[in-house]
Amino acid sequence: MKKQIIMLPGDGVGKEIMEGARAVLNAVAGEHHHEFIFHEHAIGGSAIDRYGTPLPEETVKACSSADAVLLGAVGGPKWDHVEASKRPERGLLGIRKSLGLFANLRPVTGFSSLVHSSPLKTEIVDGCDILIVRELTGGLYFGKPSERREGGRTVIDTLKYTREEMERIVDKGFESAKMRRGKLTSVDKANVLESSRMWREVVDEKARDHPEVEVEHLLVDAAAMKLITNPRQFDVIVTENLFGDILSDEASVLTGSLGMLPSASIRTDGVGLYEPVHGSAPDIAGQDIANPLGMILSAAMMLRHSFGMEDEADEIERAVSDTLEGGYHTADLDIEGGRIVGTREMVEKVIENLSTKSISNAICSSYM
Ligand SMILES: NC(=O)C1=CN([C@@H]2O[C@H](COP(=O)(O)OP(=O)(O)OC[C@H]3O[C@@H](n4cnc5c(N)ncnc54)[C@H](O)[C@@H]3O)[C@@H](O)[C@H]2O)C=CC1
Ligand SMILES: CC(C)CC(=O)C(=O)O
Ligand SMILES: [Mg+2]
Numbered sequence: 001m002k003k004q005i006i007m008l009p010g011d012g013v014g015k016e017i018m019e020g021a022r023a024v025l026n027a028v029a030g031e032h033h034h035e036f037i038f039h040e041h042a043i044g045g046s047a048i049d050r051y052g053t054p055l056p057e058e059t060v061k062a063c064s065s066a067d068a069v070l071l072g073a074v075g076g077p078k079w080d081h082v083e084a085s086k087r088p089e090r091g092l093l094g095i096r097k098s099l100g101l102f103a104n105l106r107p108v109t110g111f112s113s114l115v116h117s118s119p120l121k122t123e124i125v126d127g128c129d130i131l132i133v134r135e136l137t138g139g140l141y142f143g144k145p146s147e148r149r150e151g152g153r154t155v156i157d158t159l160k161y162t163r164e165e166m167e168r169i170v171d172k173g174f175e176s177a178k179m180r181r182g183k184l185t186s187v188d189k190a191n192v193l194e195s196s197r198m199w200r201e202v203v204d205e206k207a208r209d210h211p212e213v214e215v216e217h218l219l220v221d222a223a224a225m226k227l228i229t230n231p232r233q234f235d236v237i238v239t240e241n242l243f244g245d246i247l248s249d250e251a252s253v254l255t256g257s258l259g260m261l262p263s264a265s266i267r268t269d270g271v272g273l274y275e276p277v278h279g280s281a282p283d284i285a286g287q288d289i290a291n292p293l294g295m296i297l298s299a300a301m302m303l304r305h306s307f308g309m310e311d312e313a314d315e316i317e318r319a320v321s322d323t324l325e326g327g328y329h330t331a332d333l334d335i336e337g338g339r340i341v342g343t344r345e346m347v348e349k350v351i352e353n354l355s356t357k358s359i360s361n362a363i364c365s366s367y368m
Contacts, residue, residue, distance in 0.1 A: 002034070002037070004067045005066065005302075008063075014280055017073075017291075017295035023347050024350055042059060043095060045074060048091075063273070077282055101273055102135065110127060110128040113335055130235065132251060140159045146158060163198065186218070186239070187218050188200055224246075249278075264302070289330060297317065301313070315354055320353075
């Protein structure tokens with residue numbers, strides 16, 4: 001198959017990990033006789049430097065007509081002085097909104113070789129397998145007004161959702177739960193927020209159409225606690241934008257590192273954007289030490305979800321698992337008796353493992 005892929009490396013470690021994803025995809029293309037054509041475009045801080053805006057029109061246009069989009073990460077201290085509405089992060093929010101990517105799927109899958117990487121007890125993290133379904137284009141990050149008043153002494157951020165926005169993401173949550181272990185945990189703050197009260201109504205209404213799915217409601221504060229004390233109680237978590245953002249970084253602790261988590265930002269039909277959960281990690285950027293696996297696993301999600309290339313996606317996920325089983329890991333992880341390697345060497349090891357068809361742990365349950 002021939003596919004046009006837009007690459008948005010962005011800032012900081014985004015560039016390094018994107019190179020890793022490109023190398024892995026090229027290796028897969030060679031093995032399976034696909035043609036992946038990559039087009040690089042600007043977003044975030046590097047787009048501000050070059051074009052004066054974090055999201056050039058030309059980037060949006062290219063993404064809209066592509067087969068899929070890969071994104072590294074945006075932001076960094078260099079752009080901290082930029083006014084809030086024009087910061088690099090606005091480029092990311094803008095591309096998600098422009099492409100209508102209302103659902104962000106964040107699988108949190110523990111690799112057995114990484115159980116010692118987590119600060120949590122092995123018996124807590126071993127075998128954890130959660131899918132966070134996060135609403136991506138509504139809520140606080142998109143609220144208007146969002147401004148300072150009264151000489152800068154009062155600030156306003158607005159949390160707005162329509163019922164339709166809630167319904168479509170809750171539908172996605174049920175759909176995912178049915179494809180997995182049949183349990184849906186809806187996370188909100190219905191004891192305080194009106195938006196959460198409507199969210200709960202929507203979940204309860206939809207639950208009547210899906211009697212085969214076990215539904216539970218949790219308040220976000222309790223959910224944050226249970227996520228790291230009893231993660232195996234979770235199958236699919238569906239939640240709004242801000243809560244999903246925070247809970248997924250927290251959940252990454254189960255896997256050993258924030259650098260491990262991939263994600264798919266999708267809509268019902270049309271182009272999908274695939275991005276690791278982490279940010280631009282300015283503290284480690286440019287040192288060849290960033291973990292490229294969240295980005296590489298995001299590329300695998302792209303192959304499966306946007307291109308229907310199940311075997312190729314499985315192959316990448318298996319190669320990642322085999323590389324870790326072989327003891328190779330970046331400095332953010334810990335494997336007993338393992339060897340720390342840099343970003344580039346980690347990518348090379350994954351590519352080497354692509355062609356060795358060993359039978360290792362099944363590492364990803366279905367998530368879409
Ligand atoms: N999707 C995106 O583009 C996101 C962008 N950001 C932006 O990134 C910048 C930095 O934000 P932070 O709060 O520091 O979050 P961050 O996710 O960039 O980093 C948090 C911590 O995790 C580590 N880390 C992240 N990715 C890693 C990887 N691949 N390998 C090894 N370690 C990794 C970092 O070194 C840091 O210690 C900010 O400008 C923020 O707005 C933050 C989150 C998401
Ligand atoms: C711009 C932020 C909302 C990015 C982020 O932290 C995320 O999507 O996880
Ligand atoms: Mg985040």
